[in-house]
Amino acid sequence: MIMSFTKWFLFFVFLMLMGTVQAQENLTGYWQPQFAVNYQVSGSYSHNFSIANRNYIVNDEEFTLKVRQLDLAHFSKLKMRDNQSIALGIQYRFRQNFEDGENELRLTQQYNITSKPHTIRFGHRLRTEQRITKALTTHRFRYRFALDFPLVGEKLDPGEPYFVGSFENLLSVAKSNAPQYDTRLSGQVGWQLNSGIKFQMGVEYRIEDYGSGLPQDILFLLTSAQLSL
Template sequence: MKNYWHCILILATVIGSLSISYAQEEFTTFTEPFISLKYNATRNYTAQFQFGNRNYLYQNNNYDYKVQLLDLTHISALKVGTASKLGMGARYRLGDPFNNNAENEIRLIQLYKWRFAKASSLQHQIQLEERFLADITKFRMRYALQFTLPFQNQSVSRPDYLKIYTEPLWQLSPEHKPDLEQRLGSGLGWTIMPDATLDMGLQYRLKNYLNNTGHQLFAILGFTVLI
């Protein structure tokens, strides 16, 4: 498709405009690179291991590059029927070791992913999480809706697909008010080798918009290898 760059430019402009419009409020920009290894053990069972980190780019009205956290994640997924998957996994999150206020976290993950038709461009995902921190446990409920547009592509230099997604998130904990969050993102994906893909995208997050609203913009770069 010749107009894919127009699509991503429009979406990036919208996401960037949302962030800039709130720049006078609590606004933070991050980079979030990751490497993911995916193993198809059988036709129906997949194991995925992912290592990533999150870095500050802009906070408190200043440009300030520094590491915020490191993530190590494992997800095991079982295909159910022709167009759905059940998954379980865990994430270990290591806060900045040079920050005395940083917290480490263990997170348990359960998810269900489905399409109403195998060839559908729309994908739905419900995800539950239990976040165990030093002095509190938090429960998360997430629903993601993603639209994927494949391109007719004959060149490695051109992307293979465009994805657009939205995700509301609800977090509960015994000692805090409910935390509602909305995420909106878009990205492009390239098949750079037969078993490797590269993803680049932007994600905007409206944090805790019922209580103490914050605004975050993420630049995401991901490399996935099928082993």
């Protein structure tokens, strides 16, 4: 049943993305690889360090491969219960080094709660962010619903694949600017290579500023590796 659900979900995402690529002239495509390290300080407190590189693959209706930015991020997470946690994050985005645009400092506050009534785990995440540049500070409010489950059996064992899907809505507000509404849909397949290493790959589709007259369609190809110490 889970495998059937996954196939239909990925088929739906594929059709939606192909339709978007063919129908939209304002589509931008990126490839974003990421590497992250999780460090468990104690039973309830952990750190996460990550580096991500965003590269153009479709820009101005042309295929290309050009670096857009580099992100360095750190999160400190405190588990309050088995299924609830809070976290604080800081991120710096290097953009001026690669193209016209401002570097950015980002501060993040997060609350996460999960439930697992059966094989599928559900997650709800609330985030507030402050995106700080020289010109402007933007406050962003985010809600994400996610699910994940093993693709083989009812328990994830080393060497076996799993599926992760999410849907997220965002509201961005800044002084003298109109509010901006974004939405994101993603699906990824991952592998638990061993007890400490995970690898994921998939796609994410974003509609940015969909309340305006000219929303932006953005497609991401995502690859990531995660090491837990």
